[in-house]
Amino acid sequence: MAWRSALLIDPVASDDRRGDFADTFRPFDPEQPALRVGDLSAQRGDGIFESLGVIDGHPQEVGAHLDRLVHSARLCDLPTPHLGQWRAAIARVAADAGAGENVMKLLLSRGVEGQPVPTAWITLASAPDNTRSRHEGIDVVTLDRGHALDVPARAPWLQLGAKTLSYAVNMAAIREAHRRGADDAVFVTSDGFVLEAPTATVLLRTGRRFVTPEPSAGILHGTTQLSVFSYLEGRGFDTAYETVPRATLVEADAAWLLSSVRLAAPVTAVDGAPKTVDRALTDEMNAYLLSPRD
Incomplete structure (x- = not known):
């Protein structure tokens, strides 16, 4: 990964009415230290983030990513990010x-322990080469997340629907x-329903119908999935959010x-069971996803 730039942000209140936030930004060298040792992002993974694709200088799906950043902040009791800033x-x-x-990361932590000011920053780096995954596909295994489908509703303090910096389990x-x-x-889930991948959303096709697991099950609402649904609906396909049994992942026409x-990235196998790859549709989706989208 080649770093391109980084920016520290002095967070302002969500109701700040100024029009120019330039004096709240401070560029820094991403190869050099920038955060204090006591920052809770490093101490406890106490913070949230978003990763945006940047294609030929155009940041993709900014609105959807910021909406999810605000949603994660609310779930984690962090100050509401000022969208204009x-x-x-x-x-x-x-x-x-x-x-x-390129890939841009938006990061917001609770700041230094014992102090009321959060820490916010953005980084930009070259994206990894994903040509193989997009063209040849990937094989996946299913792993038990360790909780039943209804746990996120019963235990909201687990913050299962927030995109937090605590990614050790995902890795x-x-x-x-x-x-x-x-x-x-x-x-x-432990009772047999599909959730998400560690860093991605699951999409399934059966005939002309496309389904993704219901976000209310304590999983992230995928920004790329939202774009793909918009594209598919424009092509005349049916789309839906549903509770998805594991068997459906295996039996779907494509994933x-x-x-x-x-x-x-098309799925070529699930737990060793091969799946058909819809090459034409995959190429069409990726061409759309590589086009400028706000």
Whole structure:
């Protein structure tokens, strides 16, 4: 990963009416230290983030990512991000992107322990090469998330619908998938329902109908999935959010993992059972996802 730029943000209240936030930004060298040792992002993973694709200098799906940042802040009892300030910061960092694919991360932590001010910053780096995943596809294994489908509603303090900095479990799941000889994992509940991948949303096709697991089950509402649904609906396909049994993942005509950086990666096998890849539709979705979208 090649770093391109980074920006510290002095967060302002969500009701701040100023029109220019330039004096609240401070560029810094992403190769050099910038956060205080006591920041809770490092101490406890106490914060939230978003990852945006930046294509030829254009940040993708900014509105959807900011909406999800606000949603995560609410779930984690963090100050509500000022959308005008974050939009201005995103535009400033995106100006350093240049041609090609990049990834921008928006990060908001609770700040230094014992102090009331949160820490906010943005980074920009070159995106990994996802050509193989998009064209050849990926095989996945299902892994038990360790809770039943109704747990997020019964235990909201688990923050299962927030995109938090606490990603150790997600990374451990990907390592376990690799140990099992697969490319990625799909989480399922202990009572047998499909949730999401560690860094992606699951999309299934049966005939002309496309389904993704219901976001209210304590999973992230995928920004790329929202774009794909819009594209598919424009093509005349049916789309839906549903509770998805694990068997449906195996039996569906086709499946994809969708994310802001990898885009649409077709699933070639689930727990060793091969799946058909819809090559034409995958290429069409990725062409759409690589086009400028706000």
